[in-house]
Amino acid sequence: MTHNVHTQHEQYLAALDIGSNSFHFVLARHVNQQIQIxxxxxxxVQLAQGLDNTFTLSSKAIARGINALEKLATSSQHITPDNFRAVATYTLRQATNAEQFLTAAKRIFPFTIEIISGHEEARLIYQGVAHHRQTNEQQLVIDIGGGSTECIIGQAYQIKTLDSLQLGCVSYQQAFFSDHVISQQAFERAIRSASHQVDSIIKRFANTGWQHAIGTSGTIKAIAKIINAEQEISREITLEDVENLKATLLTFQHFDEIDLPTLKETRRNVLCSGVAILLAIMRCFDIKTLGYCQYALREGVLFEQLENLKHNNVRQRTVESFISRFNIDFHQAENVKSxxxxxxxxxxxxxxxxxxxYLELLTFAAQLHELGVDINASSYQKHGKYIIEQADMAGFNQEQQYALAWLVGNQRKKISPYNVTAEYTLTHQxxxxxxxxLRFSVLLNQQRYTQADLNLKVNGINNRFEVYLDKQWLIDRPIISTELFYEQQILEAINVTLIVQSNKY
Incomplete structure (x- = not known):
């Protein structure tokens, strides 16, 4: 008798963080509702170095990224697509030609790449830290990446507030240390710029409060290792430690001269910018000591996969919170969804x-189709679309969030084009x-009728949508009959032919 390696008690999960400085891959095993890395x-890869002033990603940077993905694809052949989640952060969020990277990646990398928002990145980072550091204290988590810095306050697994700031060790190296010369002036300019951004969130974070500050990811890890180089047991780093490290760096005139214990060659060029950003954050937040956690974004992605295996879908929880927050008529939403x-x-x-x-997006759109009713009942679909586009929607990547907004915005009346240049997992067709x-479901339920007597049969063939309805049912509902006539004309805009027939079951 043979046994499948992927049993219900054990299966492999993988996560890839496509960061602005490095790509981080982690493989784990799911055993008895736990993650074993x-x-x-x-x-x-240093993708962020390839972004120019117009936020166009250079062909060389794209090639470096594709080369890394090609290597990873070879060693990940045993992992199923359902168990592998790859997320891209700041650089691909900003790149105007991100679709060029995604298209090239699709040819050699068999797994879906999701571009996530800064807030979604922050949320996942916190999930990684929260699963590693079990505490009831309210904690401030700081992650300095290559292109952005995420700050989150949470308690246990609950996030209180978060933000994503556009300052990172690679982008700041290019902006303030581009000639690789180390000077007091360069440091002060970098610290001043970072402080300006951090100041924008100080009041909100101070009002929320925290008992302990934790740093994570490569920049803070490298700084903590340098500071603890002579310690048998690593301790938390202090603001004074980071100030002293800055003073030490100023004894060197050029990046090539930096000689510090534990510093890897790959970190040499982004150390000064990383120290400047960390100093700005610790000064602005008045952080006296900072701990370090080895778990971050990729581990957060892994733990979310585990939650989804338990049928504890984060996207569904987000939708449910919106239903409550915006006073959506639950009964009507469920009718349209059904x-x-x-x-x-x-x-x-x-x-x-x-x-x-596809089914997820459809059901979410049905549940949220009346999201904008409280703002303006006559154009509620437009307001619902805007809310979804602008909201912080945990669990949704950028492509999914935009698609959901487009569906809600086009549930009725005129259909606007789906203007997305990069189609990676969801096509406009x-x-x-x-x-x-969705439109047909909303139309049939617009008068809030009970549809118990509706024996609806539909058929989809290429671009044809064939609907079979009882003739008497339509006669009893003249408004729906009229709407179906106009709907035939509207659907022509997206090259769909609606055919309504009666008495055929």
């Missing part, structure tokens, strides 16, 4: 909508089909 790899799911199940195979994310299902 087995292996980690780091690829120094109708949408019924139609989806009839056309999913013929319309090739079988990927789980797919979203058009989901939009048809």
């Amino acid at each position: 087995l292996h980690a790899e780091k690829y120094r 109708q949408a799911v019924d139609i989806y199940q009839q056309v999913a195979e013929s319309w090739q909508l079988t990927a789980p994310i 797919t979203l058009h089909k989901l939009c048809v299902i």
Whole structure:
């Protein structure tokens, strides 16, 4: 008798953090509802160095990133796509030609790459730290990356407040230490710039409060190791320690001269900028001591995968919180959702909508379709779209959040184009089909009728959407009958032909 390696008690999970300075890969094993980390790899890519003043990513930077992904793809063949999550952060968020990178990656890397927002990055970083550091204290977590810095306050697994600031060790090296010369003037300019950004969140964070400060990821790790080089047991670093490290760095005139214990060659060029950013943060937040946690974004991604395996979907929790927050009519939302799911199940195979994310997006759009009603009932779909576009939606990557906003915004009336240049996992053709299902579900329920007597049959063939309704049912509902006539014209804008027939079951 043979046994599958991936049993319900043990299966492999993997996460990839496509950062601005390095790509971090981690492989773990899921055993008895716990994560056991087995292996980690780091690829120094420095994507952020390839961003120019117009936020265009250079071909050389793209090539470095693709080369790292190609190596990783070879060693990750045993991992299933469902168990591998790759997230991209600041540089691909900012790059105007991010689709060029994603398209090239798709050719050689068999796993989906998600570009996540700064707030989503912060949330996942905190999840990594919270799972490693079990405490009931309210803690401030700081992660200085290559292009952005995330600051989060939380208690246990609950986040109180967070933000993502556009300051990172690679971008600051380019801005203030581009000639690799070390000077007091360069340090002060970098610290002043970083302090200006940190000042924008000081009041909110101070009002929330914290008992302990924790740093994570490569920049703070490198600084802590240098400071603790002569210590048998590593201790928390102090503001005075970081000030002294800055003074030591000023004894060197050029990056090439830096000679400090434990400093890796790959960190030499971004050490001064990292120290400047950390000094600004510790001074602004009045942090006297800072601990270090080895878990960060990639571990947060792993633990979220584990939560999803337990059917504790973060995106679903986010949607449920919006339903409560915006006083959405739960009964109506569930009616539209039920109708949408019924139609989806009839056309999913013929319309090739079988990927789980399609049903998720459709049900979320149905649940949130009246999100903007409290603002303006006559144009509520526009307000719902805006809220979703601008909100901090935990669990959604940028592509998913924009797609959800577009669906909600086009549930009724005129359909606006899906203007996304980079289509990686969701194509406009797919979203058009989901939009048809959502619009039809909203239309059938717009008068808040009970649809117990509706025996609806639909069929999706290429760009045709065939609907079979009882003739008497339509006669009894003249408003819906009229709306269906206009809907045929509207759907032509997305190249979908709506055919309504009666008495065929």
